[in-house]
Amino acid sequence: MIGQSPLRTFIAHAVLILGILIVAFPIYYTFVASTHTLQTILRPPLPLLPGGQLWNNYSEALFGGIGRIGGVSVGQLLLNTTVMALGLAVGKIFISILSAYAIVFFRFPLRMTFFWLIFITLMLPVEVRILPTYKVMVDLGMIDTYAGLIIPLIASATATLLFRQFFMTIPGELVEAARVDGAGPWRFFFDILLPLSRTNIAALFVILFIYGWTQYLWPLLVTNSNDMNTIVIALRKMVSFADADTEWHLVMVTAMLAIVPPILVVVLMQRWFVRGLVESEK
């Protein structure tokens, strides 16, 4: 290890603290704004410290305030967003672990064709096929449904590739031993493969939950009714920088509700999150 002068260590810490201030500031300031009165927010600059309206603003927002300005109750918004994020994470893990299992542990005609068909979807993000995909949704009657929010997004190749990569590291002897012991493919899947994949599943779950929670274009397209909005879309509808009537103190509470759950997931499940991110690398 090379020695390092105390001055350089000090500079490193100073740069990091400055970096953290920049990174955290927008989120911190949103919290500060959510604890002040509307009048204080409308007269910049906003104080750097939280105000005394925490209780008032949050109770007003939670008990009817957000429903009044957003046209739909905050409970419904959080429910929609949670259903979408959870449905997406669970659905994607479910279908991709099955298809990866088939592709790695079975040999059948068209196996590689299927693999390539799945693989190529990496190159077809929803943004490049917006209009026709929307038309499919209309034809199938999936507008304003949870199925419409979730199903079209769960079939991307990333999770399948990750599981495939992991399954290929599992030694063939394990499969052989299972077969000698008389275990069929389902037994092998539930008793051996699934327990071995636990950390991969956890890592993927965190990433996919965040992905689902932060979606924007898709929910914007497939929801017309306010009742089906996710909290991100609802927030967008509440905000108007040109309109003097925006009730910023309530908007800021909504913003906090929209960003705190995924931040908690990332921070509390940090170990799996970092692993999943750096190892799956898309």
Add this chain to the structure above:
Amino acid sequence: MGDSWIAREISLSPRIVFPNKILPYLLVAPQLAITLVFFYWPAGQALYQSMLRQDPFGLRTRFVWFANFRKVLADPAYLNSIHVTVVFSLATAIVAMGVALLLAVMVEKAVRGKGLYRTLLIWPYAVAPAIAGMLWLFLFNPSIGSLAYLLRSLGIAWDPLLNGTHAMILLVSAAAWKQISYNFLFFVAGLQAVPKTLIEAAAMDGAGETKRFWTIVFPLLAPTTFFLLVVNTVYALFDTFGIVHAVTGGGPGKTTETLVYKVYNDGFVNLILGDSAAQSVILMAIVIALTAIQFRYVERKVHYG
């Protein structure tokens, strides 16, 4: 796709497998069905529609081969949008990667508190791009933004709602801010993989810290940097739709209308279907090129271990 990848695939083929005939089809069926209905069918439709043109009343549709592409690529608004996208993507990638690399290098140096710093630097990853945009606009909008107030009191005529350059700066800041966490984690992983012995050898030869960084560490980080460059470009191209939609709506004028925003706007707001489909196909070509580049990189990484 490189040869070694396929070779690996073949070499793994004779592994021990289950002998079922029907089961594997059932296992791939759910993913395949969704893929065909929601990916291939719409993508095929986009290709087909990109060669159709409707009359202004939507009564008749003609097959026009590549006329829509010629029209789109000759349209000054589209060329402007390409320019906007290139500026936006490059600026976002450079800012997000530059800041992240600096922070990652500093975390490596900080002997204590690495874990805490990491925890405090990864939050923005969890913030939706659209919300990141709204938070930055809240801070920097001319009427109630506190930081806009600060800029004005410093004598800067700041107005992202009327000035295109200011709007672009705001979008890049919000987009880059959100991406710092991601890049930071990859740079930290990349830095940890740099052999310490190499750095120590250089130190013994008398190379100073700055020189060690630029001649040893930075070149060894090249694969990570290159990978991140592709990922950040893809992010700036596609995932930032929410930021543009929530913050500027492509304005003022068309100074922040990115390619993806224009596809959406022409298709859903202006209802010019043929043009929108042609734009989709052009975007598809861009993604295919970027993915191919990304996988060439993966090949290289496999090759050099």
